Amino acid sequence: MINKTEIEIAQNSWGNGIITIGKLKDNPKECKIFTVNFISKHYDFDSGDVQFKPTKASEKQFRSNNKSALSYFIGSDNDFTEDKGFALNPWTQVEFNNCSINIYDDIATAMGNYFFTDPSGEKTKVEFSFVYKKNKEGEIKIVLHHSSIPFKP
Secondary structure, eight states: OOOHHHHHHHHHHHHHHHHHHHHTTTSHHHHHHHHHHHHHHHBOGGGSOOEEEOTTOSSSOOOOSHHHHHHHHHOOOTTOTTOOOGGGSOOSEEEEEEEEEEEETTEEEEEEEEEEEOTTSOEEEEEEEEEEEEOTTSOEEEEEEEEEOOOOO
8 A cells, every 4th residue: 555655755756856857967968867767766657658748848748658758857859849858957946735645555646736946046836636656566656747837817
């Protein structure tokens, strides 16, 4: 069974990974290696397609495989020309504010806001819905990731 603490640990790990990607942006080889490992650690692409709708994607807004996720995080893929590398922005903090976490045996859903802080201290608020699954090795993996900028009338 999955528990709330495991979800919070997974969220902190994900946020710290995003920060690390930004810190590595000036070393493209090391950054790519880290990001490939980050995706493998946090997303369940090894079991099949992940439902991934990242915040800043509109032309090819759904990313269901490793290649498309990697492009979103670090860019430089001609198949995804809109990608500039979301995680390359040197975020200094990623903070999850869960509205709710619901547990269903080895699956958990989490929804709320997360905040990305840039070097000037400005925070970007993003809405998220994640579904996590605990695999047979006991690892918590994302199987659905949907995030968006809040609606502004």
